[in-house]
Amino acid sequence: MGLKITNLRKTYSQGSEKLTILNQLNLQVNTSEVVAVVGASGSGKSTFLSLVAGLDYFDEGDIEINNQSIKNLKREEMTKFRAENIGFIFQQFHLISHLTAFENITLPLEILGRDFNDADIFKALENVGLGHRAKHKPTELSGGECQRLALARGLITRPSLLLADEPSGNLDSETGEKVMSLFFEQVRATKTTTVLVTHDLELAKRCDRMFVLKNGSFNQ
């Protein structure tokens, strides 16, 4: 199983009140499956992503990624687990501005302490159409190129799970379409289990399954 969420519950305290954001949330995503999570603003999408990424703790339930529960992982263990198993793509790209495209891609590998050869990195760049932009910094790239670079970075560690948060949200429709085509092509080619959070129903329909987050739980 790529991702398994069981009876997940997350509450936040706001003054004396307790707000329940996610309640009895269940989800099963098969290995290599690409699923979409849609939901209105404030439905808890960001909380959901934070919990799956292990950036926040949940009150009840469990999350298993690649058949490993993250429930009892300590902070440092979770950081290591995240580096090895989870890839990210953000709406606002979040690339390191002072590093070149090449260095942005190698960064997750260096953090993990994995060896790599330059040819593999160039190949990854070529896969997203940026082979000629290896020495360019993000400020010298267009929005579409930045997102393609972010995609390459998200996949470079061959993560068990790729979390993509509105990857085309910051792009014009034409560029967004091109980037998302490349996105689906890459995640399917690499057989990466993917959770795509989006507002765009058309985009969601291109996924294998779609889940709607409403009142703290999913409706398929």
Next chain:
Amino acid sequence: MKIKDLIKLSLLELTRYKSITTFLILNLTLGLIGFFLLQIFQQSLTLQSAERAQVALGGDISISARRTFTDTEVKKWESQLKFEKVSKFYSMFSMLRTTSDSRLVNVGVFDSEFPLYGQFKLSDINFTDDKPRVWVDPEILDIINLKIGDSVEIGEQKFIYSGFIQEDPTRLFRGATFASRVLIHQKYLPAAGLIKEGSTFTESWKYRLLPDVDIEANKALVEKVMTDPVVRIESTRDSAEDSNRALKYFTDYLGLVALVALGLCFLCGSYLLQWTFLTKKKTIAIYKTLGLSDEKIISIYLLQNLIISALACLLSVIIVKGSMPLVQSFLINASNLPLQLVFGFKALVITSLIAIFGPILIVVPQIMQIIDLRPLMLLQNVDVKIKKGISYFVWLICTIALFWALAFWQSHSYKVAGIFTGSLVGLIIFFQFINRIILFALERASARFNWLLKYSIKGLTRKPASSGLVFTTMCLATLVLSLLPHVKTSIISEVKPQDTAQMPSLFMFDIQPEQTEGIRKAAKEILNYELVMSPMVRSRILKINDKNYEKIINTGEMQTREADAEARSRNRGLNLTYRDYLQESEMLIKGNLQTNYLDKNKLPQISLEKRYADRMNISLGDEITFDVQGVELVAQVGSLRQVRWTSFQPNFFILFPLGVLEDAPQIFLASVNHAQDSKLKEFQLNVSNEFKNVSIIDISRTIETTLKYVDQMSIGLEFMAWLAVLVGLFVFIVLLNTQIKERLQEMNLLQILGARNESVYKIMLTQFAILIVTSITFGVLLGLILAWVIISFFFDIKTVYDLNYLLLLAAILLPVCGVALYFGLTPLKKLNPMDLIRQQ
């Protein structure tokens, strides 16, 4: 949009960026404090010098020379003056002797009209000529134990000790004098026999003019009839400019160190403004989209700056005003300078002008960017960068020119201002260059390092503007701070060497030709020492290469230090000597030394001290016409010598060969090298009793006085240097703060990518530690090199480094930076990577 709305918007922007606003205010305040304090000091000094000018001069006009005036001369100038009172005053060096001790003193000889202005405060008996009395500076009592009524000898006359001088209105600051002052009445001068053929003394005629008489016009009339360049004619205005010259020179240099702090603060301000502009550019684009004109946006920007300037000014006024009693007490107690600090309007205006126009000047690049900013560019996610076109470089040149003007205004010297500004700009460029080289080397080497170090180094190399700013400011600040103590240590070591055997113990002058044999004999008998006598012939230069060596008269309000030095140098008489060898303290560096003048068809070849020749623009082969007490004498420059002045040997600027000056009126100088104190005291007493006109300087006491003076001066300079370091540290804290704010998102991302919190903390720590360690090390190293350059070429002495001070510097600076780093990096401990997802 009305002005009220513009102010409202400006205030809104300032409060929105509270921390940056606070940083800008504190930064400017820090820069202004030193400058403001110095202005107060300078204005107070000028004001009190002017107020005391008449008293310090001893009249409205003073006419003096190092010779006696003839009756004809006196009548000549008195016919031009409209005066009501006149007082004649002599000053010379002589020995004050008791039965057991003797000391060199500066004897002031007054008449019954003295003083024409001001009031002396004496401990016991007021000035009177009823008996031969002497009044002394209190310092003398530290050396010689005197009680009222005790008998002391000066020259050949016995005087009654009648008290000490509690307040001398003619001297505001005594500085480094090797002889304290004593005062005696003129009635007893002939009996004392202090003025003899060849004696060195100054005769001054001081006039109190009639009320409503134009002093300067009267001075001009005297100048017309008294054309002899050795005659010094001074008015109260000259006296105000002239008095406390050393202190004024010192404050000039103090001002330059204060300008380093101010320059650093503007450099930091410029960075902060650019940083703020980059974070605000979206808002500016929104203003533009909403129809706000460039002029209005610029007005908002300038208004913000004005508010910051006003607040910084106010804060510095409060701090300076609050610290004035402390500075005042320091001046009086530690520096023995009874200067009453006055919180003057002029100092406030000058500081306010700097506070207002400085920030306006540094905001110009942002104004250029505001004009260039197109909202469309922002929507297309394109970075707005400053176009370094002609206008940018014009601004840069104007800024440097204005800084030069400020340095000139502080130093009163084109040359010093030029060297200072040039060095500062050169150093900033050099530091930026060095920073790039260090970072380049580090990045090249980083391929072998772990990712943490590699990433930290890239964070520096890829952000050269911010890393360069920290490097430059810290380098410059530590350079200034590390430079001064070595200069001080070298001077101390030079005037007070460890090997005192090489130093003379006593220095004698005013020895008459007929006394030389007797003194030589005494030295042989008491000290078993062969005394070498150096002849000294008074003269003045008439011509150089047939060009009249004219007297330059100070007529302008603003006299540069160069013009001032040249005028003084030209108007001063000159001492010549002759011998056929070079002393240990001398070294021939150009030409040949003529030892004997034999071929009378040719001109005698003289040897000049190198720096004197440079200053007077004289080179080998030049012909100089001297007036040796009425006789014209032409000589040619045959060689240049280097002289170690601190050897305390009888050294001279101009050395003649044997066979020229032997018949001229002359006196002799001699120094005694002998370490045994009791024998020296016996010799000193013997000489001062037998040869009453001979003056003897106790070198060790002179050295002590000089060192005390060097110490007092260095305290001021070091205070300003520490202020520069404080600004440097402040820049470091500002950079740390802005960098962390700027890079929080990046640090959060690193955590999402799998970096541990500890690793993220280490990245920033490593980056700033590299910057601090390299900049402080480089600043200190360059300080050592510059100290060597200044000490070797400017002071012409051996460099002695103060290694203890370096350790102290490291012991203070590194922990302070460490603490700043610890607190500055605190936000990294509370990183929350979820922010990255939430802000989507």
